[in-house]
Amino acid sequence: MTNAPRLSRPFRLIVSGGGTGGHTYPALTAIRTLRDRLAAGGGSLDVLWIGTEEGLEARVAPAEGIAFTTVATGKIRRSSNPLKMLSPANIRDMARVPLGVLQARRVIAGFRPDVVLATGGYVAVPAGLAARICRRPLVLHEQTVRLGLANRRLARRATRIAVSSESSLPLLPESVRALGVVTGNPVRPEVLAGHADKAVGALGLWGFDRRLPTVYVTGGAQGSQQINDVVRDTLPWLLQRANVVHQCGPAHVDALRRSASALPPEASARYHLTGFVGPELPDVLALADVVVSRSGAGTLAELTALGKPAVFVPLATSAGNEQAHNARHLESTGAAVALTGEVTAADLWQAVEPLLADPARRAAMAHRARAHGRPDAADRLVDVILSAASV
Numbered sequence: 492m493t494n495a496p497r498l499s500r501p502f503r504l505i506v507s508g509g510g511t512g513g514h515t516y517p518a519l520t521a522i523r524t525l526r527d528r529l530a531a532g533g534g535s536l537d538v539l540w541i542g543t544e545e546g547l548e549a550r551v552a553p554a555e556g557i558a559f560t561t562v563a564t565g566k567i568r569r570s571s572n573p574l575k576m577l578s579p580a581n582i583r584d585m586a587r588v589p590l591g592v593l594q595a596r597r598v599i600a601g602f603r604p605d606v607v608l609a610t611g612g613y614v615a616v617p618a619g620l621a622a623r624i625c626r627r628p629l630v631l632h633e634q635t636v637r638l639g640l641a642n643r644r645l646a647r648r649a650t651r652i653a654v655s656s657e658s659s660l661p662l663l664p665e666s667v668r669a670l671g672v673v674t675g676n677p678v679r680p681e682v683l684a685g686h687a688d689k690a691v692g693a694l695g696l697w698g699f700d701r702r703l704p705t706v707y708v709t710g711g712a713q714g715s716q717q718i719n720d721v722v723r724d725t726l727p728w729l730l731q732r733a734n735v736v737h738q739c740g741p742a743h744v745d746a747l748r749r750s751a752s753a754l755p756p757e758a759s760a761r762y763h764l765t766g767f768v769g770p771e772l773p774d775v776l777a778l779a780d781v782v783v784s785r786s787g788a789g790t791l792a793e794l795t796a797l798g799k800p801a802v803f804v805p806l807a808t809s810a811g812n813e814q815a816h817n818a819r820h821l822e823s824t825g826a827a828v829a830l831t832g833e834v835t836a837a838d839l840w841q842a843v844e845p846l847l848a849d850p851a852r853r854a855a856m857a858h859r860a861r862a863h864g865r866p867d868a869a870d871r872l873v874d875v876i877l878s879a880a881s882v
């Protein structure tokens with residue numbers, strides 16, 4: 492572990508990234524870990540987060556007492572059709588990037604960070620470009636196997652590029668490959684410290700039969716219509732063999748509640764539907780024997796750090812089919828099941844049933860999943876931040 496520098500002033504860090512949980516939580520975890528490392532050496536941290544008003548980071552950073560500011564930024568919508576790339580929305584948004592760079596430059600010049608950490612999402616682009624204009628060290632963190640759009644734009648300007656798995660290194664553009672360092676994807680420590688019994692109390696799961704395994708279904712913060720539809724059709728079988736916590740996305744709760752009202756009372760008592768799982772997420776994960784999920788990088792990092800048997804239903808349109816790639820990578824070592832393409836209720840049942848029926852099978856898959864986990868990722872990322880610092 493890299494020791495914190497001995498400074499007569501606080502260490503100054505600017506973080507930029509967000510939009511979704513996948514870019515926000517690794518940044519948050521890196522901040523907390525760096526703060527602890529500095530405190531252990533008698534130092535302290537001054538941190539400023541550059542994000543967007545609409546992103547998850549706008550809620551997460553202030554709730555954590557982290558100073559937060561926004562800059563103009565534009566979402567660049569990818570398309571294989573060059574004419575679609577020139578859509579009015581894309582042109583308008585591209586024009587906002589230079590304005591964002593100017594704003595970020597002012598922020599960075601004023602704050603004088605020792606390092607700028609960019610964790611992806613489109614807000615990271617103006618902040619990362621401004622970091623290099625101001626000649627501040629720029630550390631990128633990539634959660635997914637292939638560099639995301641923002642990190643690809645910034646790679647040539649980076650001091651170091653922290654990636655989440657070895658398989659990312661050969662995929663880095665050749666001109667920047669030497670900057671790559673494997674850290675893993677930081678997972679919030681509280682996610683690893685849940686208690687199953689607390690989930691029962693917090694969510695009021697009094698009808699759950701604890702002799703049966705529990706399935707946690709999650710479609711990511713927004714929920715997934717595809718997973719919701721397939722799970723709804725599987726529930727009549729599933730609830731005979733398991734308890735189910737179903738995180739469906741805030742927009743989908745009402746429709747699903749209506750269809751669940753047709754379940755027999757005994758099955759219904761073993762079914763808990765919720766839009767979003769907040770602070771009780773660690774406890775829900777502790778309760779889960781099997782997880783049915785999207786395969787975003789954040790969720791994957793959490794499930795492998797915990798060692799959870801999982802059935803993944805990847806988001807087909809994710810960048811470069813990244814979620815399918817993530818899921819297949821785990822499946823290739825027996826650490827998960829990946830259901831790609833069209834997924835029917837029968838497909839889901841075929842994947843889940845053997846896991847519900849056989850605890851030894853679950854334990855073997857959990858063991859193989861854990862081999863992919865990197866519980867020390869936040870420490871490694873902090874090492875990279877400290878070694879890049881211009882102090």
Ligand SMILES: CC(=O)N[C@H]1[C@@H](OP(=O)(O)OP(=O)(O)OC[C@H]2O[C@@H](n3ccc(=O)[nH]c3=O)[C@H](O)[C@@H]2O)O[C@H](CO)[C@@H](O)[C@@H]1O
Pocket residue numbers: 511512513514516611634635639709710711712738766767768769772786787788789790791793806809810813814
């Ligand atoms: C649609 C899209 O572009 N998805 C991308 C996005 O994922 P996205 O951010 O949607 O999903 P991730 O799996 O990376 O992270 C979701 C995070 O939200 C948490 N959570 C989820 C539901 C809930 O009710 N409560 C809760 O706390 C999860 O535990 C996890 O920590 O960024 C990831 C990391 O770059 C990419 O791999 C994904 O492909």
